[in-house]
Amino acid sequence: xxxxxxxxxxxxKQLAKKLKEKGISDTKVLDAIASVPRxxxxxxxFLEQAYQDKAFPIGEGQTISQPYTVAFQTQxxxxxxxxxxxxxxxxxxxxxxxxxxxxxxxxxxxxxxxxYNKTSNFLRSAGLTKINFxxxxxxxxxxxxxxxxxxxxxxxxxxxxxxxxHQLVIGGKLxxxxxxxxxxxxxxxxxxxxxxxxREEFGAFKFVPLLGKDxx
Ligand code: SAM
Numbered sequence: 001x002x003x004x005x006x007x008x009x010x011x012x013k014q015l016a017k018k019l020k021e022k023g024i025s026d027t028k029v030l031d032a033i034a035s036v037p038r039x040x041x042x043x044x045x046f047l048e049q050a051y052q053d054k055a056f057p058i059g060e061g062q063t064i065s066q067p068y069t070v071a072f073q074t075q076x077x078x079x080x081x082x083x084x085x086x087x088x089x090x091x092x093x094x095x096x097x098x099x100x101x102x103x104x105x106x107x108x109x110x111x112x113x114x115x116y117n118k119t120s121n122f123l124r125s126a127g128l129t130k131i132n133f134x135x136x137x138x139x140x141x142x143x144x145x146x147x148x149x150x151x152x153x154x155x156x157x158x159x160x161x162x163x164x165x166h167q168l169v170i171g172g173k174l175x176x177x178x179x180x181x182x183x184x185x186x187x188x189x190x191x192x193x194x195x196x197x198x199r200e201e202f203g204a205f206k207f208v209p210l211l212g213k214d215x216x
Pocket of ligand 1: 062063064065088089090092093094095096109110111112115136137138139154155207208209210211212215
């Protein structure tokens, strides 16, 4: 398991309080933020920064998302125990740990081989053996394990990838930031029936680009 202490726990509680003030209202999501250590994903020297509401570089030109963004996307997903979730963009694995804390059945895919190796080894060795890690182009989804109850994309897409919405169950939801390289609109797409989808918009965010065939 992760190295953790009172100081880290205190900083996490303060972070969860800050996210509540910023509008995160789902108590299970706030509890996950207050419970999942974020400092283990950063170098030891950055303990204070780990619990600030900021994105942070994790190598390979990628970032660990801002805690508010992780909480916001998780809240939009509306998950419960055993919800089958596909995360696209494993990155550091922090979002994956937040989802695991909520007891979902998690599949997560990463396009960058070095990050995939680093994160999957790290989380497996920390005992998170129930997470299913994949290396590959998540802009195409994960067809061999579809359909999913929920899909979360943690990188900015140029448009809604067709293949993703067709890997949702009826009633399933996709949470995805879509836009240009400067900012993206957070969208939630709900599959109403075989060929009907409902779209909701939740404000502007800024992500690193979703690469791959149906990405940039
Ligand atoms: N969820 C991550 C976390 O908790 O640290 C943050 C992810 S970071 C903002 C975006 C990630 O998406 C990067 O690790 C990047 O390599 C990955 N990515 C970009 N395009 C991808 C694709 N087509 N398939 C899978 N992962 C992709």
